[in-house]
Amino acid sequence: MAAILPSMPASTANWHWKNKTVTPWAKSWFERELATISIKGDGDEVVSVTKVVDVDGDVELGQRKSKLITIYDCKVELKWAGTASDGTDVEGKLVIPEVSHEVTLDGLSDYAYEWTLTTESSPAVDALFQLAKARLPVALETKFAEFPTAIIDTHGKDLTVSAEPSRQGSPAPSALSNSVKPSASASASTPKPAVKKPASAVNTATVTVDANFMASADDLFDLLTSEQRIPAWTRAPAQSAAKPDTEYSLFGGGVKGKFISLSPSKEFVQSWALSSPTWPADHVATLTTTLDQGSDSTKVTWRLEGVPLGMEEEITRNLQGYYVHGLKSIGLGSEL
Incomplete structure (x- = not known):
């Protein structure tokens, strides 16, 4: 993709479609951020995400007509572990089949969770398992809600030429305030969008x-x-x-x-x-x-x-x- 020339007006440079693939960065983000999640029970029980095993999917940041849009759909697999009330170490796996723009921002469907308990069952172990199923999703969804913002904060500047990009998909502020009209002399010196030259023969x-x-x-x-x-x-x-x-x-x-x-x-x-x-x-x-x-x-x-x-x-x-x-x-x- 060709670089945007610094002299190109922001309103023109931001008009056309651009995409940036950020999948490797996204996988690192999930691995780092989800591993910080830890929740407590009413007693001494603790459950934490210990490792993100796999993130399968594509993540892109797109720009269309000065609007930044996150485009992603990932399957996330992780390991969790905790300590039961009787001191037993408990481990398990969790798969979230769809972490996407549609679920996180549009709310078109709810998150689905596929749980696995790998520790031998007992009353204390089962109680911790129920704690994990009840409280980990809330903590995970809080992190998932931060993901699209993190994409734009980290990569938006690579696509947008102008002021702060909008996380809601609204146009970035124009270089000149609509409430202030430039003087005649200022207008004369204001760069104008480049005129495209006709292409007689396009391969x-x-x-x-x-x-x-x-x-x-x-x-x-x-x-x-x-x-x-x-x-x-x-x-x-x-x-x-x-x-x-x-x-x-x-x-x-x-x-x-x-x-x-x-x-x-x-x-x-x-x-x-x-x-x-x-x-x-x-x-x-x-x-x-x-x-x-x-x-x-x-x-x-x-x-x-x-x-x-x-x-x-x-x-x-x-x-x-x-x-x-x-x-x-x-x-x-x-x-x-």
Whole structure:
């Protein structure tokens, strides 16, 4: 991904899509932070997280139109241990299948906990086990709530050029206060967004992303094309008449184009362009979205033809992050 030039205005530099993968950092964060958890019972009982065994999943920080969004879905496995009222050392394992943006911030579902007791059962041991099951989740969820903030605090500066990024997804403050109008002389010296030069010949490639969703093809087609339903998964205003030769706009204007053709519940084709300084001026790609319904899920494939060479990885990440992850965020579930 190309570095942002210091001279580029913040409002322009922050406009286009950017993603940063922070999975290795995230695993270290879980290993360090969860191992600090320790809770006490009403007597001398103590239960602690002793080790994070594994963190399986991907963690990214994304920026879209000056908004920072955490994108993560992890399975966390850990070991816990404690001392029962009779002094017995007790050990066990715990798996949390989903620690994600949807659970932590959106509250679309509750955390699930899969408990295992590895110490031989006894009344005192069982009592400690019940204590662990009753009180460890509260401490864990408090830590999980700190995770998205930690991602932005640590990595937000690498994506945002301007003031403090918002943890709630609202735009970062502009360089000039809206309540103060610059003087004529100040306006003359204020940097203006760089004008993109037309690219007469753009070498391109094709990017394809697909995912399975627990929904019918009819419902997914409507979610992807209905102006009223699109904001549910994009978290931004949308324009979409869903008719051939009509304009559409997604992600608050981050993506624009026209519908070319629509075959309800099966396929629709759109022209597609980013509102971004990195996207060649007047260049338009073609996005074909196909839906293939199976017995218990529907496979959606996004095929984007005309991606400028050098942008393939960035566009793939963003199709996965904003389209696939967006649909997953409303509870449809997906398998990448």
